Amino acid sequence: MNRIITSELRALVLSCSLAMLTTGMAQAVDLGDAAPSFSPPDAHSIPNNDFGKMVLKGQAIFLNTPQNASQFVGNQLNCVSCHMDAGRRENASPLWAAYVLYPAYRSKNGHVNTLAERLQGCFRYSMNGKMPPPDDQTIVALESYMYWLAQGAPTGVKLKGQGFKRLAEPAQKPDYVRGEQVYAQNCALCHGADGAGQHVGERMVFPALWGDGSYNWGAGMHSIPTAAAFIKANMPLGKGNSLTDQQAWDVAYYMNAHERPQDPRFNGSVEETQKKYHDAKSDLYGQTINGVMLGAHSTPSGGRLRAKAQ
Ligand code: HEC
Ligand code: HEC
Structure with a gap:
């Protein structure tokens, strides 16, 4: 009995240290739920x-x-x-x-x-x-x-709260129509029914979620798992963690199922750009939604800078 426990323990310790070793080699040490906390200075x-x-x-x-x-x-x-x-x-x-x-x-x-x-x-x-x-x-x-x-923080260690906290896979496949409802009820008030945000003159009051004024197709937020994680923890503003996981997935899908500025790595062909940079299943670039191929009608990347240069 004792011997079994000991050998099991040994195997556990071995696999843990191996896991640390491999993560340590590839990237920072990731202790999962045991990640150290950190508070930045005032x-x-x-x-x-x-x-x-x-x-x-x-x-x-x-x-x-x-x-x-x-x-x-x-x-x-x-x-x-x-x-x-x-x-x-x-x-x-x-x-x-x-x-x-x-x-x-x-x-x-x-x-x-x-x-x-x-x-x-x-x-x-x-x-x-x-x-x-x-x-x-x-x-x-x-x-x-x-x-x-970051003063005083350990280097090479993933700290608690780093990045965006990934959600578990949704029970139901993320859905445009459900996402549209979540959006109308929880987001449109600030970000606008058209996702363009709100501005007073040149000054942005609420940021654009899609369209020409938002992040482009190459940005991390265009990934649905990343957007779902951000939204769940942080939106609606001041009411983070009030949506269910499913609502966060659905509204992330809806948000990223709209056109936005072109990926700066675009090589002239949506199909090829998709193959090269957007082949993840959860990536909507190059997919046809509501009869529109996303990426095919994007304005060129660079926005205001490009307009100025012309
Ligand atoms: C009360 C107003 C308000 C509501 C409601 C709200 N947001 Fe936001 N949202 C903001 C503000 C303000 C920011 C920028 C935060 C900052 O500057 O501190 C933001 C930032 C964001 C961003 C990142 C910036 C960008 O433009 O991409 C996303 C994505 C986002 N919100 C999605 C949502 C979604 C989805 C909902 C609904 C579930 C929602 N928001 C509801 C006010 C709001
Ligand atoms: C539209 C939302 C958005 C805006 C605006 C934005 N970021 Fe980010 N940022 C992200 C996302 C999403 C990631 C994670 C990307 C990934 O790796 O999947 C990220 C990652 C990062 C990281 C790496 C984080 C890590 O833990 O490795 C840094 C540093 C960073 N951003 C700095 C900035 C700075 C500086 C700016 C302004 C010049 C900026 N970001 C503007 C969304 C945004």
């Missing part, structure tokens, strides 16, 4: 010196991105539109948890990305803009803000 404690000035600049870019990094932003979203609470909130991909995970291998581009390259991607896709050079002050400022938020 916003008022940013030091009053030259480094602090760069941190504040990064924070300002993060909160008001089109105003403070206008040459790289093609839409009116802010970084904080998705990384809520100034990039501090758990399960809204907080910056302090991201900082300690780079450099990291990303399957999206098939190589090890520095933090600077990761940030460049945010501008290219989520902000539908263009990449700042890696040593540009925009990147230096954002990295300084992240570094400051």
